[in-house]
Amino acid sequence: MSDVTRIMDAIERGDVKATDELLPLVYGELRLLAAQRLAKESPGQTLQATALVHEAYLRLVGDQGQTWNSRGHFFAAAAEAMRRILIDNARRKQRLKHGGNLHRADAEEVALLSDETGLTVGGSEDDLIALDEALEKLAQKDKVKADLVKLRFFGGLTGEQAAQALGISHNTADRYWAYARSWLHLEITKAQGT
DSSP, X not given: OOHHHHHHHHHHTTOXXXXXXXXXXXXXXXXXXXXXXXXXSXXXXXXXXXXXXXXXXXXXXXSTTOOOSSHHHHHHHHHHHHHHHHHHHHHHHHXXXXXXXXXXXXXXXXXXXXXXXXXXOOSSHHHHHHHHHHHHHHHHHOHHHHHHHIIIIITOOOXXXXXXXHTOOHHHHHHHHHHHHHHHHHHHHHHTTO
16 A cells, blocks of 8 residues: 555545645645646646645545545546636636636637647637536546546546556557547537537
8 A cells, every 4th residue: 555545544534644644745746737737728827836736735635525545546636626726717717808708719729739648728718618618518428538538638647547547448548538539629619610
């Protein structure tokens, strides 16, 4: 049993001191994930990696009844927390900047491009929200594929790491990833009206 798993078990049992032990063990990895995610955001992003890590960590350990059965499960939860924080931040900015009106972007602006994960959206808040809305639709259709996207795109995990966290084979994860990228691209394009 790894130190992280042992500490997570202690947290689940209500050991308050265990929470203080967890952050130093996972901070470096969470900060790297946050920095990778924020590097894909548009210039002028006001949210810093440190703030994103701290907010995600508070959401993770502050939730009552949260249980993690593995290190991968913890980082999957961290990726989801970071995704929600970024989406909330994008929606807040959009409300303030655009008075709540959605701005329709050209399909070229929202087009899914290739990067190290094979999935990138334009850097604007609108693009991130469009991805989130398409991701929610995918989750209703196929939760595992949506979780894979969250782990890879928002969590910064490799295909192999995401497959392990989801308990599927690497080959299956590769097939799901190819499908999810294509499906999201079509859904975003359709939503843009092109």
